[in-house]
Amino acid sequence: MPLKSSLCYSVALATVATATLAQSASAATFNFSYTSSAGTITATVDGTLQLDNNTVFVSSISNTTFNGSPAPALPFIGSYLDSILAGVGTGQAVLSLDGSGLDFVACNTTNCIDGFGFLPPGLIGPVEFFASGGGYGSTFGVFVLANYSLTTVPEPATVLGLLSVAGVGLLCKGRKLEK
Template sequence: MPLKSSLCYSVALATVATATLAPVASAATFNFSYTSSLGTITATVDGTLQPDNNTVFVSSISNTTFNGSPAPALPLTGSFVAFVSGSLTGQAVLSLDGSGLDFIACNTTNCNDGFGFLTAGIIFPVDLFASGAGYGSVSVGEPFVLANYSLTTVPEPATVLGLLSVAGVGLLCKGRKLEG
């Protein structure tokens, strides 16, 4: 095997090994969107993806908008079930596929403004969405519509750089192969 090919192969193997063996963080950032009967909410959600690769324990929500305009900040998140029971506590839960939602995000502990989701059977017989004035004021709630819900993972910069480096080494090796 010529020296150039051997060196190219070694660099490619090292790059793939580094990208593959890099530790996987369980904490992640997600893009969130939901369209109710009155408009669309978008936000950035920080949380921890659970081992089932679907459930997300939410730690914070930021950059919220309603119908494309900045909406009230929601520094508090918790369990919708706990809130209905009288306090803004408990683990806020969203999911990638829209199942198992128990989430409320609020501007104050009394939740003067914000929005939330609740899966059927926990308290109400249907999946539910509710929101305050800054998010369309669906305060009595309306049925949750799965087709209007989206929670997707934002790729981590290290993952993107790893993939780009693998592609770069591949192109470099291909270019050298054509020269030789």
């Protein structure tokens, strides 16, 4: 094997190994979407992905829209169950990547005039519920999993790692064509 080709493969393997073995932080940003009978809510969610790689402890929600238009800011987040019992958004706000175990409320004020949330099963019945009010439509109904989405936004380091792998691959391919 020629030296150039050998060096190219070594660099490619090192790049792939570095990208694969890099530690990923548990704090992350997520794209959120839910469609109810009132309309579609989208937002950016900041939170911490737990060790089960599914549960997200939410720390903030921003860039909210309702039916494609900017919606009221929601600085107060917490457990929906706690907000019903205590009257304010307290406790840990929980979303999940697969839509299970949701216990989340996001409101514009502590008395929640505008906002939305997911009520976990058990308090009202054996199923989860979704509720919204004010600038997010006005609805209360059974949670529909097919209408829910929470996906991780790729970190810039991950994107750069993938681009570097692609660049090394193209470099190696170019060197092969020169022969």
